[in-house]
Amino acid sequence: MTRNYPFSAIVGQEDMKLAILVAALEPSIGGVLVMGDRGTGKSTAVRGLASLLPTMTVVKDCAYGCDPKAMAGLCAICSSGAKTKPKTELRPVPVVDLPLGATEDRVLGALDIEKALTLGEKAFEPGLLAKANRGFLYIDEVNLLDDHLVDLLIDVAASGQNVVEREGLSVRHPARFVLVGSGNPEEGELRPQLLDRFGLAVEVKTPSDMPSRVEIIKRRDAFERNPEAFMKIWDKEDAKIREMMANARKKLASVKVDDKLLHDASTLCAHLGTDGLRGELTLLRASRAVAALDGKNKVTRDHLKRIAVPALQHRLRRNPLDESSSATRVQRALDELFA
């Protein structure tokens, strides 16, 4: 088993870490996309996320990890037995990898080959989307994913439901997951439809200041030489983040947003010309999550400013003759409006 580098041991990259925590805290934002240079710890951070998540209660033995408290959106088996109170169990929140080269049948689910061949039975074998229900679906190199898989993902991510109608099978099951993607923009653009599915987008760069660079190398080398000892040191720090997440989760529902802040968010979106309400909505939800992570009861302008770039930068219309990046444009607007 390979060990994941601890989340808390990542040097710098505060934007990325914040965006990942926000996306994990508030699934309705729609996930996070981390794009950037090679060797910046993109996938390290995402993989480190798994150890920060609390467990969840699920219907016992349910292949789709249905929530026993949910009324709607259950799988066929759970909803048919809705009258009787189901047995439950605790499971870690799933963080499912969607590797490149995965075939459709493994992603969506398909006829169970083993059962069909040996028993002559027509059974459905759930795929990765079923595994990821109520958790995270992580796609490394998301911009290199095969087009036909992207189409399927977009569809399922939008509806929260996976419908398999083929090969004589007819199955539908809940598939609500937080999309987490990472990639290098130089290797190809992301389809706009998919880009749109991600609530937050962060760009990461290799740190250029010497002390952080030295620190990164030192920690990496220490991890490599003795992973167990290294994990032990950072377990405490990870636990702190875990606790912060747990507190924020309790707090989130009660965090207040006043009209002045709503106005700020609208002004910013209008100024940047982001289309539709999606940008504003994401910005608000994300700011609220930031406030909750801070342990605050009320969203302030500062919370909004901290998450505005990730929430909005991928929603700007690109002006090809303007060489400044989208992030700079959002930052500039923030400075102009809320200096």
Add this chain to the structure above:
Amino acid sequence: MNPYWLTCLHVAQLMTLAPHEFGGVIVHARSGPVRERWLQTLEQLARHHGLATPLRKIPSGISDENLLGGLDIEATIISGKPIFRPGLLSHCDQSLVILPMAERVEAGTVARIAAALDHGAIQVERDGHGERIACAMGVIALDESIEEDESVNPKLIERCAFYIDLDSIAWHDLPDAKLDAEFIDLDRISIQGRVEQITLSDEQYAALVGIAAQLGIVSLRAVQFAARAARYLAAMDLEWHESELSKEHLERAVTLVLLPKATQIPNMADETQAEDESNPEPDPEENEEANSEETSSQNQETEVLEDQVLEAAQAAIPRELLDRLTQLALVRQKNHSAGKAGASQLSHLRGRPMGSKPGMPSGNQRLSLMDTLRAAVPWQRIRQAQLKSSQNPSQPKILIRKDDLRVKRYRQRNQTLTTFVVDASGSAAINRLAEAKGAVELLLAECYVRRDQVALISFRGSEAELLLSPTRSLVRAKRSLASLPGGGGTPLALAIDTAFALAKGSLKKGMTPTLVFLTDGRANIARDGTPGRTQAQVDAEQSAKLASQIKVRSLWIDTSPQAREEGGHIARLIGSYYLPLPHARAHELSQAVLGVLHT
């Protein structure tokens, strides 16, 4: 003897000691005796260190099925239960693999290999089979690129600790083969045991980071590899009870890992001067810390170490090779920003094969037999049971239903290349040239949005010149436009020839070329470069007729103040859409072009 050969042998030694720890080595070399010799030595070392030999090869066009694995139809049918055949990568744990013609490997394949290098394992999710398979391997990427625009995928370069260039070594410079053998006498197990004990001092870490900065290396993976290499080099040298990593180990690690990845080579002679007066990149953190005397003296120590190590390391690689490597690194940096993945379109007929989809074979869709069988196999028991119950007397071996049929899919690149052919001659008055420039810039913006490529050919005097080879870089295009000079004759025939030659080339690459001519159409230079209106016109007509055989969409914008017959005539011969625009401004011009391009 060529001293660089020793460096190359060190690389082979380290790769076989710890294949996965170093990711791999890019071996820039054409096929030849030097490369053979290096690979043989590598193989000997691999055998000595207990790796699997002969080394496996990953062919450049390998399919996902062969790389990652898939359902073995034959075995499945025979045994009546699903048999998954593992792919090539499943057999590569703790070993080295060779990637021939690494510069031609598809981006998707590189990404799959890169994932294996990152995690030391592959996650296979294919054909009803999900498994994580250990795959801690090292890659020997044989880079045979010659042209400037060919190079190994940066993703792979990034994950390979080493880069060696065997082309810079002549066969007759190689030492006796017995000398190579001296390298082999090492004990892998005890070295690996020692490596964990060895650590770098804070100063040594800082020196490596500083050297990387001086060499213009952005990525930290390289520094990590260098630290690792230094630890291994120390472990190879030291006795059991010692665990000192010396300056010499740092030097060798820098020679092996950092220098080949350099994008700039600091000139050591000037260095001492430059440092005192102005740091090339003033570091705010450093200035802050300068207050505390202790840190500043420590910084100085680090800097001294940095310079010593770097200087010694530089001596180990021939200067001309270093220069070439930095050039290459720069080219790579510029090139990869163009984004090689590009747009691609699924096609039923042409392009690279990529999987299949359910469907009926028909005129333009071909049956994919293997995929159809694969889809049918799981159903056999169920169907046979159904068939028995319907009491069909003749029972075939395999029951295939319409649902199982799969047709082939191919990936086809479908990128548009818009080439502007701009008349920069004296007759196309200078002010028209400015308009043309403006229009081209606006169009470039539009092309950029659609991720199309643009190219620019200008013609004046006695030649037509490709000013801007196909690119997506607006900045480059703008720069070459700004420097576009005007004046001289109108070599129209040459312009047409050049434009269509480029279009033909891009067609071959699977692109959809479009040509936009901006000219007054008044040829006065013949194909051979001699002036003379009559001959020039005849040549232009001839070129136009030849060009019309290549099916390329083109637009002819007549920029002369009064539309003249000559331009229109040539345009008709080519089969171009003819558009006289005597008084257009840049904006109108670009609208006109877009209007034609989009229909």
